[in-house]
Amino acid sequence: MTRQQFLRGAAAGAAVVALRPFGLSPAHAATRIQRVVSPGGIEAWFVQDATVPLVSIEYAFAGGAAQDPPGKPGVSNVLANLLDEGAGDLDSTTFHDRLERRAIQMNFSTSRDYLRGSLRMLKEDHDQAFELLQLALSAPRFDSEPVERIRSQIGSELRRDSTTPTTLAGNAFWQLAYGDHPYGRPSNGTLDSLATIQVDDLRTYQRKVLARDKLKIAVVGDIDGATLGKLLDRTFGALPAKSDLTPVPAVTAAMPPKRVQVPLDVPQTVIVFGGPGLLRSDPDFMPAYVVNHILGGGALSSRLYKEVREKRGLVYSVYQSLVWMNQSGVFVGSTATRADRAAETAATVDSEIRRMAEQGPTQQELDEAKSYLKGSQALALDTSSKIASVMVQYQLDNLGIDYLDKRGALIDTVSLDDARRAAKRLWGQGLLMAAAGRSTEASAKPAPTDAAPPTDKN
Incomplete structure (x- = not known):
């Protein structure tokens, strides 16, 4: 059995066992949620479950597409697509090879208010997985080849969406509701804005948003609290202590009809x-x-x-x-x-x-x-x-x-x-x-x- 096959099988098993502590008895489940604070002061909500040797982490940084520069919607989307495309001394190919060899699942996404990420690995691989995540968050490379490749991929999606009625109606609704407010902008950007996004924009966004003060973390799986605390410090401890977010004004959606x-x-x-x-x-x-x-x-x-x-x-x-x-x-x-x-x-x-x-x-x-x-x-x-x-x-x-x-x-x-x-x-x-x-x-x-x-x- 390959590592990937085991990970898929273990996930199926985890789906069953997760119902026991979380689904059938919510009151019991709540007592299982622990608040872990690392030696460096990084907090996570944590559920320890050794039934299957897997560890899952989800986290979110305040920011999201609302922090895209004026006139450049889509910066956060490009960044989210590039964070696993090489970091530190690992180029894109080597970084993905490290992930794939150990069946580590790493994903990033952006919404209007948050840049979110997830990481999933076998218990035995948590050191390597958290190390790769640390590199992705603290030292992304933004090399020219992956930057242009991701730009091309996003451009293809945007061109397809420009003739897709579901996307067009959704875009029109959000702009009708919010106009020039950041919530009214297309989170994935536009073809015009995509062409103007430079590596300096990505690095500026990274410095402003990827910080510890507005970071929320949750971990579920086969790991103990002490080990998790050390991993949290190693992974997130090198990030800036304070974010530098542009205030997003409160707004009420346009009055119907x-x-x-x-x-x-x-x-x-x-x-x-x-x-x-x-x-x-x-x-x-x-x-x-x-x-x-x-x-x-x-x-x-x-x-x-x-x-x-x-x-x-x-x-x-x-x-x-x-x-x-x-x-x-x-x-x-x-x-x-x-x-x-x-x-x-x-x-x-x-x-x-x-x-x-x-x-x-x-x-x-x-x-x-x-x-x-x-x-x-x-x-x-x-x-x-x-x-x-x-x-x-x-x-x-x-x-x-x-x-x-x-x-x-x-x-x-x-x-x-x-x-x-x-x-x-x-x-x-x-x-x-x-x-x-x-x-x-x-x-x-x-x-x-x-x-x-x-x-x-x-």
Whole structure:
């Protein structure tokens, strides 16, 4: 059996054992989460599990695409794609060879507010894995060959996205919602901005963002706390103590109703809809989370699915979710339909959302949603990587190390009055709506001149 085969098999085993401490008994799981502080003062949330000889780490630096320089969206995306393309005295080929020989999985990604990373390895390889991560974060090379190769790859993706209705509608929605605010910029950049990004931009971003003061870490696996503490210092200890972030102003998404059309000659029209939402810290967040599940988050059971798909046969799927950032929140939904039925689809979505705002859910809907949301958490935490990712998110959201223990009770406390109040707050003003496809009545209202859609992916 190869190392890669073992790692895949061990992951399958870990999916089963993870359900025992985290899924079937959340209260017990919360007692398993430890707070580890390294000798150098670096903190991580940690779950020790020796059932399978794997270690998973997830971490996040505050920053993300919101820290891209003005006029150069995409710097954080290029950086995330280059961090494992050579570091220290290892060029790109040698660095990847070191990863592949020991089946170490290293990934980086960017969102609006965070640069995130993950690392996964066999227990016996944790020294080598953490050493490679230290090099990637502290001494990336940015050699010309990988820089131009990654630039070319991202450029290909952006050119493809410029004719993809899902991406075009999504871009148009975010710009309609946030305009010139950093949240309105395409996180992956544009073809124009990509061509202007230089190595100096990457190094400047690295120095500003990759620092210890706003770093959140979660680790799950077969390692002890003392060993982990030493590895944390070796890996992150050489990073700057303080980040140098440009303040991102608080912002509320544009007030509905507003609509914009992205002309595209394709058979199917994609519609992205939404509006101002809630911060994660808002007292109405949990009621909003529950009632959103009833309206559009419940896959085959949501009101939108039943009304738009089952009753009218307008679409194959429709969904809606709450999205929260550090400085704003929105609700966002999406669907796709035949171009000649786009107007009817948009009107039906709008009508059903207004009905929820005016009437709220029924008691039966609320009870069923609460039961589902409590039970589904167990199934969502079925691997060590997912558990670590959730623990990092809880840290980013300032929810506390005991949140997993409290989550079920918080859901239970949502009353029908709470749900109705949250529904009216979220959906009582109408919708922002962006459609990409052939011109339809769904976009009859022209967009403001400052809300012209970008052409590239968020």
